[in-house]
Amino acid sequence: MADAFDEFLESSLAPAERLPDRRFVTAVQARIIFEDQLVRERRRLLAGLAKQLAALAAVAAAVWVIGSAAPVAQVRAEFPAAGTLLLLLAFGFIVAMFSRSSRPALAPVVAS
Numbered sequence: 001m002a003d004a005f006d007e008f009l010e011s012s013l014a015p016a017e018r019l020p021d022r023r024f025v026t027a028v029q030a031r032i033i034f035e036d037q038l039v040r041e042r043r044r045l046l047a048g049l050a051k052q053l054a055a056l057a058a059v060a061a062a063v064w065v066i067g068s069a070a071p072v073a074q075v076r077a078e079f080p081a082a083g084t085l086l087l088l089l090a091f092g093f094i095v096a097m098f099s100r101s102s103r104p105a106l107a108p109v110v111a112s
Helices: 002-013 022-067 070-078 080-099
Strands: none
Touching (some): 070 080
């Protein structure tokens, strides 16, 4: 008796037979591709940030070493405003160079 009731429940509660929803499958696949692109872009951005921070640290160390040299320190002591101006100009130049990006943004994934 339990077998007949189980079969009745299974046939009554089972979803109707139909074709798969291709639009939904395409949308999910497009979302997966987009998420993979975001992960790759995030990794690329973090690697670029690490490189830029290392370059900025190297430039700062070079400026410090050059600035502590005796002839430069003497000129800086005589004209403190000129030294500050040159330091600000160098910093602005470095920021401008690092802020340029040659890579395009992510291309949107279009589900058809």
